[in-house]
Amino acid sequence: MAELTVLFASAFLAATFLPFYSEVVFLGLLASGSDPALLVAVATLGNTLGGLVNWVLGLALLRFRERRWWPVSERQLARATAWYSRYGYWSLLFAWLPLGGDALPLVAGTLQAPLWKVAPLLAVGKGLRYAALSLLVGTPQPG
Template structure:
């Protein structure tokens, strides 16, 4: 498994997709699942691990780089961050279960860092949400192709 470049590609694609960089990991996962040469559980685990690591990078960005918000090069706008912080204030850390949702997920994980959400809260919620997304996707692919 560690020598298979497909796993590494999926890992890094999933990690990049969860950071503030544009991209999606779902297409890569679907392609590898459709190939059928690797176990679905391993692909889901690798995609989840990479995606959670990307979200952790966002958390660190939020935690340590808040002073740069508003600068042209900073990947989250002040408006996105304010909106995400408002969601946090209203609904709490449970919103991290939705860190996988396009457009809002990345700002949510950055906001978690800026608001000082503890890693012991952040990691389980983000991991659960992202893993469930990949499990559902794998189930759908298996149902269509199986």
């Protein structure tokens, strides 16, 4: 159970603007023989909720954007806004990308995209990423 808590926390943090990589924890647990479906589910939930934190921050962006502590650079925001403008809601399927992906839900929040559209797309994109990792790496076969 502790391993799943660590995986959830790492996936959650990795989806925010903190520099963290949940794949390390995910792949370590996968290599240790943990149930791949359970790992995908837990990592997807944590990563999706972390992405929703960015969406909530986006809702507040206009009020706090000029503050020194704001975690998104103008460049990151411009890149994510361009993606979002080009692909709309569907761009949220790519919120798992390492460069600019975390800013996509933030942009969706600034544009006041409804939660009922944002959450499922985040979950699908992030879930597919963990499922693909699981399939690419495979599970170790017993001795």
